[in-house]
Amino acid sequence: MIIQWIRLKEISEKILFEAISQRLAVSLHGSTDIDGGLRAAVDRSGSSVNIVLNLLYNKSLPDVFASIAHELAHVTLGTSDHPFAHDIETRRVSDRLREEYEKGGDLPASEAERRPPAGVDGDRGSTRPGGPNPEVSGSRPRRSIPKKKGRR
Numbered sequence: 001m002i003i004q005w006i007r008l009k010e011i012s013e014k015i016l017f018e019a020i021s022q023r024l025a026v027s028l029h030g031s032t033d034i035d036g037g038l039r040a041a042v043d044r045s046g047s048s049v050n051i052v053l054n055l056l057y058n059k060s061l062p063d064v065f066a067s068i069a070h071e072l073a074h075v076t077l078g079t080s081d082h083p084f085a086h087d088i089e090t091r092r093v094s095d096r097l098r099e100e101y102e103k104g105g106d107l108p109a110s111e112a113e114r115r116p117p118a119g120v121d122g123d124r125g126s127t128r129p130g131g132p133n134p135e136v137s138g139s140r141p142r143r144s145i146p147k148k149k150g151r152r
Protein backbone atom coordinates (compact mmCIF):
# COMPACT_ATOMS: atom_id res chain seq x y z
CA MET A 1 0.00 0.00 0.00
CA ILE A 2 1.22 3.45 -0.79
CA ILE A 3 0.93 6.50 1.39
CA GLN A 4 -0.08 9.65 -0.44
CA TRP A 5 2.23 12.09 1.27
CA ILE A 6 1.40 15.17 -0.75
CA ARG A 7 -2.25 14.52 -0.13
CA LEU A 8 -1.55 14.32 3.60
CA LYS A 9 0.35 17.58 3.40
CA GLU A 10 -2.49 19.32 1.59
CA ILE A 11 -5.10 17.98 3.97
CA SER A 12 -2.94 19.11 6.89
CA GLU A 13 -2.86 22.61 5.47
CA LYS A 14 -6.61 22.55 5.00
CA ILE A 15 -7.19 21.39 8.58
CA LEU A 16 -4.93 24.11 9.94
CA PHE A 17 -6.74 26.73 7.91
CA GLU A 18 -10.11 25.50 9.18
CA ALA A 19 -8.86 25.55 12.74
CA ILE A 20 -6.93 28.80 12.96
CA SER A 21 -7.79 30.68 9.76
CA GLN A 22 -4.17 30.98 8.70
CA ARG A 23 -2.59 29.69 5.57
CA LEU A 24 0.38 27.72 6.79
CA ALA A 25 2.68 25.69 4.59
CA VAL A 26 3.14 22.21 5.95
CA SER A 27 6.24 20.21 5.11
CA LEU A 28 6.44 16.56 6.00
CA HIS A 29 9.87 15.08 6.62
CA GLY A 30 10.94 11.57 7.42
CA SER A 31 14.00 10.69 9.43
CA THR A 32 15.83 7.56 10.46
CA ASP A 33 17.83 9.51 13.02
CA ILE A 34 15.49 10.87 15.65
CA ASP A 35 16.66 10.11 19.15
CA GLY A 36 14.72 9.41 22.26
CA GLY A 37 11.88 7.25 21.05
CA LEU A 38 9.95 10.18 19.62
CA ARG A 39 7.31 9.25 17.08
CA ALA A 40 7.31 12.66 15.50
CA ALA A 41 7.98 16.30 16.17
CA VAL A 42 6.68 19.61 14.93
CA ASP A 43 8.13 23.05 14.57
CA ARG A 44 6.22 26.11 13.51
CA SER A 45 8.02 29.23 12.50
CA GLY A 46 5.96 31.96 10.94
CA SER A 47 3.81 30.45 8.25
CA SER A 48 5.90 27.29 7.96
CA VAL A 49 5.07 24.12 9.80
CA ASN A 50 7.63 21.33 9.68
CA ILE A 51 6.62 17.90 10.84
CA VAL A 52 9.31 15.28 11.16
CA LEU A 53 8.18 11.69 11.27
CA ASN A 54 10.41 9.10 12.86
CA LEU A 55 10.52 6.45 10.19
CA LEU A 56 11.14 3.82 12.83
CA TYR A 57 7.59 4.25 14.12
CA ASN A 58 5.70 5.51 11.09
CA LYS A 59 5.34 2.57 8.79
CA SER A 60 1.63 2.33 8.21
CA LEU A 61 -1.08 4.78 7.32
CA PRO A 62 -2.67 4.56 10.80
CA ASP A 63 0.74 5.35 12.34
CA VAL A 64 1.08 8.34 10.08
CA PHE A 65 -2.45 9.62 10.76
CA ALA A 66 -1.82 9.38 14.48
CA SER A 67 1.53 11.13 14.33
CA ILE A 68 0.45 13.94 12.04
CA ALA A 69 -2.75 14.51 14.01
CA HIS A 70 -0.80 14.69 17.26
CA GLU A 71 1.58 17.27 15.80
CA LEU A 72 -1.11 19.33 14.08
CA ALA A 73 -2.99 19.50 17.36
CA HIS A 74 0.05 21.24 18.85
CA VAL A 75 -0.21 23.84 16.11
CA THR A 76 -3.97 24.37 16.32
CA LEU A 77 -3.79 24.70 20.11
CA GLY A 78 -0.63 26.76 20.00
CA THR A 79 1.09 24.75 22.69
CA SER A 80 3.74 22.08 22.91
CA ASP A 81 2.21 20.72 26.11
CA HIS A 82 -0.05 17.71 26.42
CA PRO A 83 -3.07 18.76 28.43
CA PHE A 84 -6.25 16.74 28.10
CA ALA A 85 -7.42 19.24 25.50
CA HIS A 86 -4.57 18.06 23.33
CA ASP A 87 -5.90 14.51 23.39
CA ILE A 88 -9.31 15.73 22.36
CA GLU A 89 -7.88 17.87 19.61
CA THR A 90 -5.68 15.04 18.36
CA ARG A 91 -8.74 12.84 18.08
CA ARG A 92 -10.66 15.51 16.21
CA VAL A 93 -7.80 16.21 13.80
CA SER A 94 -7.18 12.52 13.25
CA ASP A 95 -10.83 11.94 12.35
CA ARG A 96 -10.74 14.90 9.99
CA LEU A 97 -7.50 13.72 8.41
CA ARG A 98 -8.84 10.25 7.80
CA GLU A 99 -12.16 11.55 6.51
CA GLU A 100 -10.49 13.84 3.99
CA TYR A 101 -7.91 11.28 3.01
CA GLU A 102 -10.48 8.60 2.38
CA LYS A 103 -12.97 10.70 0.50
CA GLY A 104 -10.53 10.97 -2.31
CA GLY A 105 -11.98 13.73 -4.43
CA ASP A 106 -11.88 17.44 -3.87
CA LEU A 107 -8.24 18.15 -3.36
CA PRO A 108 -6.11 18.79 -6.41
CA ALA A 109 -4.71 15.56 -7.74
CA SER A 110 -1.43 17.30 -7.46
CA GLU A 111 0.45 14.17 -7.15
CA ALA A 112 -1.74 11.27 -8.11
CA GLU A 113 1.15 9.64 -6.32
CA ARG A 114 3.46 9.87 -9.22
CA ARG A 115 5.67 7.10 -10.22
CA PRO A 116 9.22 7.75 -9.25
CA PRO A 117 11.47 9.04 -11.98
CA ALA A 118 13.41 6.45 -13.90
CA GLY A 119 16.74 7.35 -12.36
CA VAL A 120 17.29 7.66 -8.69
CA ASP A 121 20.47 9.54 -7.98
CA GLY A 122 19.99 13.22 -8.48
CA ASP A 123 16.98 12.66 -10.68
CA ARG A 124 14.19 14.83 -9.41
CA GLY A 125 10.59 14.08 -9.96
CA SER A 126 8.35 17.10 -9.87
CA THR A 127 6.52 17.33 -6.59
CA ARG A 128 4.90 20.68 -7.22
CA PRO A 129 1.15 20.87 -7.62
CA GLY A 130 0.42 21.58 -11.23
CA GLY A 131 3.86 20.43 -12.22
CA PRO A 132 4.51 18.74 -15.47
CA ASN A 133 2.61 15.62 -16.28
CA PRO A 134 4.95 12.77 -15.43
CA GLU A 135 4.16 10.99 -18.65
CA VAL A 136 5.27 14.02 -20.61
CA SER A 137 8.23 15.01 -18.53
CA GLY A 138 9.34 11.42 -18.25
CA SER A 139 9.69 11.11 -21.98
CA ARG A 140 11.63 14.31 -22.45
CA PRO A 141 15.19 13.70 -23.50
CA ARG A 142 17.67 14.65 -20.87
CA ARG A 143 20.27 17.18 -21.66
CA SER A 144 22.76 19.41 -19.97
CA ILE A 145 25.06 17.01 -18.28
CA PRO A 146 27.58 19.33 -16.71
CA LYS A 147 31.02 18.96 -18.17
CA LYS A 148 32.92 20.56 -15.37
CA LYS A 149 34.19 18.38 -12.64
CA GLY A 150 34.63 19.26 -9.03
CA ARG A 151 31.54 21.42 -8.87
CA ARG A 152 28.10 20.74 -7.60
Ligand SMILES: [Zn+2]
Binds near residue numbers: 082
Ligand atom coordinates in the same frame (compact mmCIF):
# COMPACT_ATOMS: atom_id res chain seq x y z
ZN1 LIG B 1 3.25 16.18 21.53
